[in-house]
Amino acid sequence: MSQYSFPDAAGHFGQFGGIFVAETLIPALDELRSEYERARRDPAFMAEYEYELKHYVGRPSPLYHARRWSETLGGAQIWLKREDLNHTGAHKVNNTIGQALLARRMGKKRVIAETGAGQHGVASATVAARYGLECVVYMGAEDVARQAPNVFRMKLLGATVVPVQSGSKTLKDAMNEAMRDWVTNVDSTYYIIGTCAGPHPYPMLVRDFQAVIGEECKQQCADQIGRQPDAVVACVGGGSNAIGIFYPYIDVPGVRLIGVEAGGLGVETGRHAAPLTSGAPIGVLHGERVNLMQDENGQIIDTHSISAGLDYPGVGPEHCHLNEIQRAEYVAATDDEALVAFHDLCRYEGIIPALESSHALAHARKIAPAMSPDQVIVVNLSGRGDKDIPTIARLDGIEL
Amino acid sequence: MSRIQKTFSRLQAAGRQALIPFITAGDPAPSATVGLMHALVAGGADIIELGVPFTDPSADGPVIQRAAERALAHGTSLRRIIAMVAEFRERDADTPVVLMGYANPVEAMGYEAFGAAAAKAGIDGLLTVDLPPEEAAARAAILKRHGVAPIFLLAPTTPPERAQAVARLAEGYVYYVSLKGVTGAANLDVASVAAKLAELRAHIALPIGVGFGIRDAESARAVAAVADAVVIGSRVVQEVEQGEAGLADRLTAFLGGIRSAIDAPRP
Numbered sequence: 313m314s315q316y317s318f319p320d321a322a323g324h325f326g327q328f329g330g331i332f333v334a335e336t337l338i339p340a341l342d343e344l345r346s347e348y349e350r351a352r353r354d355p356a357f358m359a360e361y362e363y364e365l366k367h368y369v370g371r372p373s374p375l376y377h378a379r380r381w382s383e384t385l386g387g388a389q390i391w392l393k394r395e396d397l398n399h400t401g402a403h404k405v406n407n408t409i410g411q412a413l414l415a416r417r418m419g420k421k422r423v424i425a426e427t428g429a430g431q432h433g434v435a436s437a438t439v440a441a442r443y444g445l446e447c448v449v450y451m452g453a454e455d456v457a458r459q460a461p462n463v464f465r466m467k468l469l470g471a472t473v474v475p476v477q478s479g480s481k482t483l484k485d486a487m488n489e490a491m492r493d494w495v496t497n498v499d500s501t502y503y504i505i506g507t508c509a510g511p512h513p514y515p516m517l518v519r520d521f522q523a524v525i526g527e528e529c530k531q532q533c534a535d536q537i538g539r540q541p542d543a544v545v546a547c548v549g550g551g552s553n554a555i556g557i558f559y560p561y562i563d564v565p566g567v568r569l570i571g572v573e574a575g576g577l578g579v580e581t582g583r584h585a586a587p588l589t590s591g592a593p594i595g596v597l598h599g600e601r602v603n604l605m606q607d608e609n610g611q612i613i614d615t616h617s618i619s620a621g622l623d624y625p626g627v628g629p630e631h632c633h634l635n636e637i638q639r640a641e642y643v644a645a646t647d648d649e650a651l652v653a654f655h656d657l658c659r660y661e662g663i664i665p666a667l668e669s670s671h672a673l674a675h676a677r678k679i680a681p682a683m684s685p686d687q688v689i690v691v692n693l694s695g696r697g698d699k700d701i702p703t704i705a706r707l708d709g710i711e712l
Numbered sequence: 713m714s715r716i717q718k719t720f721s722r723l724q725a726a727g728r729q730a731l732i733p734f735i736t737a738g739d740p741a742p743s744a745t746v747g748l749m750h751a752l753v754a755g756g757a758d759i760i761e762l763g764v765p766f767t768d769p770s771a772d773g774p775v776i777q778r779a780a781e782r783a784l785a786h787g788t789s790l791r792r793i794i795a796m797v798a799e800f801r802e803r804d805a806d807t808p809v810v811l812m813g814y815a816n817p818v819e820a821m822g823y824e825a826f827g828a829a830a831a832k833a834g835i836d837g838l839l840t841v842d843l844p845p846e847e848a849a850a851r852a853a854i855l856k857r858h859g860v861a862p863i864f865l866l867a868p869t870t871p872p873e874r875a876q877a878v879a880r881l882a883e884g885y886v887y888y889v890s891l892k893g894v895t896g897a898a899n900l901d902v903a904s905v906a907a908k909l910a911e912l913r914a915h916i917a918l919p920i921g922v923g924f925g926i927r928d929a930e931s932a933r934a935v936a937a938v939a940d941a942v943v944i945g946s947r948v949v950q951e952v953e954q955g956e957a958g959l960a961d962r963l964t965a966f967l968g969g970i971r972s973a974i975d976a977p978r979p
């Protein structure tokens with residue numbers, strides 16, 4: 313059996329990834345890499361990370377059989393990995409705990425983060441409060457407007473939220489501004505990147521901190537279903553919840569790994585955030601070489617998605633690699649398809665999912681009916697939908 | 713000998729330092745750029761750094777971010793910028809021109825295609841902020857084959873071993889970023905620049921230019937006392953931002969003031 317071992321020492325996943333940042337940041341990334349290598353081998357560090365996941369986050373998250381929805385769809389059994397039940401309401405906190413512990417270990421007193429939907433911002437503000445760190449969160453001005461509850465939540469947790477007015481005023485611009493802050497305050501500041509993207513070692517360490525999702529899932533499938541799933545489905549923005557559940561399955565044969573990108577108004581319209589599905593050319597942004605939505609002159613194109621957390625023109629390098637070696641498949645779900653799945657889960661299972669996660673649900677809804685009832689799909693339910701309620705209400709023409 | 717080498721050896725023979733202004737190509741409009749380049753030379757520029765605008769300028773402060781937005785709004789592309797330099801060369805065969813920007817526009821064009829077109833147009837060097845030596849070996853080799861100098865950054869955080877890695881790849885000159893921060897920041901500390909340059913010079917034989925945070929005659933003169941070249945970016949772009957009326961003359965006059973401060977005899 314093949315033994316998957318990426319990235320290489322220089323942070324490359326095949327031809328993807330790497331370290332494309334300004335010189336000033338290179339020594340900080342070197343320091344982060346060597347500190348992380350020490351930490352992951354330090355039983356005390358790993359024990360604290362695991363303690364926090366258990367007692368603060370509430371892990372393990374359940375693996376739940378969505379029996380009524382599966383029956384309604386009339387095909388495969390759909391199981392949900394309930395990351396929505398984590399403290400702070402999404403998978404993001406698995407990563408922020410790991411990185412905040414690293415920041416503390418490195419003696420950094422200030423953390424910064426970028427956020428789209430606000431979930432990573434909330435998860436960063438949360439752990440900053442928990443460990444007594446100063447926290448500044450950069451958020452595109454457009455996202456500040458569409459994710460108001462999360463903005464207030466971050467403020468309650470003591471973080472400073474900085475609306476970013478440049479460019480398209482969304483996640484990528486928030487990331488630009490966070491990099492500007494980091495290059496200015498590199499001595500005092502730890503940058504908590506929220507997805508498996510950015511310069512090496514971020515894609516690797518975010519994956520490692522999120523891999524707890526897949527590790528638990530494997531055990532739970534064995535215990536509760538008696539076998540591993542036929543397909544694992546997860547939404548892909550930068551790709552951290554997807555890589556977290558995929559990674560432990562990469563070397564397991566017979567398990568399809570399906571990443572669902574934001575199809576927006578439809579991949580054919582060009583108004584989407586689906587670099588892999590649309591076959592976007594390879595380019596360099598935010599420290600990494602990945603498939604990237606860009607024009608013929610190498611300028612980054614504005615993306616569109618109903619969900620702020622998926623509204624990003626690139627995708628983490630490991631997903632680009634898994635796509636290239638065809639170990640994982642990447643598809644898209646449109647805004648409308650995600651909304652249908654969102655309402656399905658509310659009505660059939662009593663679970664209000666995040667709009668991001670609804671993209672993964674939408675794909676499960678698409679493939680389940682053609683599968684047999686003894687087959688199994690696991691959907692990574694990456695977050696809960698409380699933050700999206702104002703958006704949904706607005707779409708239904710309701711003033712809250 | 714390349715145009716960049718000729719420029720530095722001429723200046724060194726005269727005991728002078730190079731003045732390197734930066735403007736963003738296509739700002740305020742693509743039709744203005746070539747004229748502004750000549751105006752910079754008239755004001756005493758020895759080398760011109762011509763910014764290639766990018767949608768996501770994560771190493772730039774607000775002034776150069778806005779310049780990039782204006783240039784992109786006019787459809788300024790890398791290919792158009794190469795054509796601008798070819799036009800500049802019709803009247804100026806000597807002043808080196810270095811393109812400065814981010815990796816992706818060059819990645820999208822391809823290094824081979826870029827190197828060939830750049831050499832043909834008379835472009836002398838390329839500085840991509842987000843291409844550190846770790847990722848640069850193959851790309852720098854292509855540029856060198858076309859006679860385009862790969863220019864690298866050094867920073868206050870750069871340890872001496874890395875300076876050696878840069879020295880192995882770099883041509884033309886190296887660009888020392890005077891401070892931890894983005895372009896246009898205002899926390900320049902000349903004493904620490906001097907100390908760091910002394911350390912770096914043990915590993916780098918190429919001329920060292922210093923940029924970021926140089927805003928006026930005084931800071932330019934102070935930096936010139938320790939560096940081989942003085943780079944002024946945001947302050948020049950601010951001049952462009954003041955509007956097109958009389959812009960070429962204003963640029964010439966502004967740069968002339970810096971030039972005399974750098975060149976004035978030192979006690």
Ligand SMILES: Cc1ncc(COP(=O)(O)O)c(C=O)c1O
Pocket residue numbers: 402403428429430431432506507508547548549550551552553554620621622666668669694695696
């Ligand atoms: C609930 C949820 N799922 C998914 C994502 C997308 O991120 P990633 O692709 O890194 O999992 C986000 C991002 O904000 C999110 O909040």
